[in-house]
Amino acid sequence: MTSLSNDQKPEAGWLLLTNDDGIEAIGFRLLVQALHQAGHAIIVFAPAENQSATGMSINLNTSMKLRQRSDLISEWGLCKDDSAAPIHLYELHGRPCDTVIVALDGGLQRLIPDIEPRLVISGVNLGPNLSQDSLHSGTMGAAREAGLYGMPAIATSFASFDQEGIENAITATVELVELALKILPVIPENRCRPHIDITAKHISRWPETPQHPAWESDPISALRTAFRHGELMLNLNVPPQWDGTWATTRLGLRWYRNAVMFDEGSADGEISGETATFKIAGAQIYHDPILLGDCDAVAANKASISCMPTWPQTHPLALDDKLLTWALDFSDGGTPNWLVE
Numbered sequence: 001m002t003s004l005s006n007d008q009k010p011e012a013g014w015l016l017l018t019n020d021d022g023i024e025a026i027g028f029r030l031l032v033q034a035l036h037q038a039g040h041a042i043i044v045f046a047p048a049e050n051q052s053a054t055g056m057s058i059n060l061n062t063s064m065k066l067r068q069r070s071d072l073i074s075e076w077g078l079c080k081d082d083s084a085a086p087i088h089l090y091e092l093h094g095r096p097c098d099t100v101i102v103a104l105d106g107g108l109q110r111l112i113p114d115i116e117p118r119l120v121i122s123g124v125n126l127g128p129n130l131s132q133d134s135l136h137s138g139t140m141g142a143a144r145e146a147g148l149y150g151m152p153a154i155a156t157s158f159a160s161f162d163q164e165g166i167e168n169a170i171t172a173t174v175e176l177v178e179l180a181l182k183i184l185p186v187i188p189e190n191r192c193r194p195h196i197d198i199t200a201k202h203i204s205r206w207p208e209t210p211q212h213p214a215w216e217s218d219p220i221s222a223l224r225t226a227f228r229h230g231e232l233m234l235n236l237n238v239p240p241q242w243d244g245t246w247a248t249t250r251l252g253l254r255w256y257r258n259a260v261m262f263d264e265g266s267a268d269g270e271i272s273g274e275t276a277t278f279k280i281a282g283a284q285i286y287h288d289p290i291l292l293g294d295c296d297a298v299a300a301n302k303a304s305i306s307c308m309p310t311w312p313q314t315h316p317l318a319l320d321d322k323l324l325t326w327a328l329d330f331s332d333g334g335t336p337n338w339l340v341e
Helices: 026-037 071-075 096-111 138-148 166-181 219-228 294-299 321-329
Strands: 014-018 041-047 066-068 087-092 117-126 153-158 232-238 246-249 253-257 260-262 278-280 284-288 303-309
Touching: 014 026, 014 096, 026 041, 026 087, 026 117, 026 166, 041 096, 071 087, 087 096, 096 117, 096 138, 117 138, 117 166, 138 153, 138 232, 153 166, 166 232, 219 232, 219 321, 232 294, 246 294, 246 321, 284 294, 294 303, 303 321
Parallel strands: 014 041, 014 117, 041 087, 117 153, 153 232, 246 303
Antiparallel strands: 066 087, 232 303, 253 284, 260 278
C-alpha cells in the first residue's frame, strides 16, 4: 500500500486510463504522454497484452497478476516530479473490463487509497470503433464497465489501423477530456453507485411514455447528471485526416463482409475428417450513409462524438430516448452542447 503526501494530491483530481490494445500500445503511450504533459494526474490500470475485440468479457474466479510498471516512466520520458503531475502505472493480466473492475471495486483502495479518479478514459485505440464495433470493442467495453460502476467515461479511437496521423486522435482526445473535466466534480458523485435513483430526470420512464418528460425544462442538466452518474458515456472516433471539426453523432451503418478465412494449410479448403480451421480477419467494410451517423462523420474527416447509453433499453437505469434525441439534435460547434459551459 502506498500513501500519498499532501503535495502528491492534485487539486484537479485523477484520471484513470485503460485500453484494450495493451499497456505498451502506441495510442495508449501517446495519450498518457500527452495528458501527463498537459499537467493531469494519471493512474493507469491497463491490460498487460492486446485484448482487442473482447467486448465486455471478464475473468471470473481467475487469479490475475497486477504489476507496477514504473519502468515506463523513464522509457516514455514522463516527469518524475510527483508534485507537478503524479503518475502511477499498473498492468493487469486480464481484459479491459477486468482492469476497470479491479481499479474501481477495491484495487485502488488497496494499492493507493488516496486516489479517487474523477474520469475514466479508455484508448486511444488503434482502429475505429464505429457502428456495430460498439458490441465487440474492448475499448468501448471498458468505458461502459466504468459507467456500470457509476463513473463518467470516454472511449476514444483512431479510425485507422495505420499509425500515420494518430497524433490527431491524441489531440482530439485531450481536448475532449479537458472539455469534460469542466463539468465534472473532482470527487465522483456515484462511484460504485451508493445511491440509485430510478426517478432521476434523465432516466426513462418506460414502459410509461409521458407526454412531457421530467427533463423537459432543463435537458442540459439532465444530460450532465447522466454523464456524471455513468448512465451516459462518450465514444470518440478521429479520422487520420481530421480537419479539426467535430460532429455529435449516433451509431451509423457499417458492415463487415467476407470476414471468415479458411486455414491456408488445408488444400483447396477441404475439411480433414470432421475438423476445419477458420479465422475471422481481413473483412471488407461497407458503409451505408445515414443521417448523423458516426461512420459518416469520420468519412467527412470530422471527429465523431457519440453520446451513448450505458445500460440497454428496458433496464431501469436506461436513458430516456427523447433526451438522447435532444442531445443529438442540439450541438455547439459540432460538440455536444451540454458539455460546453
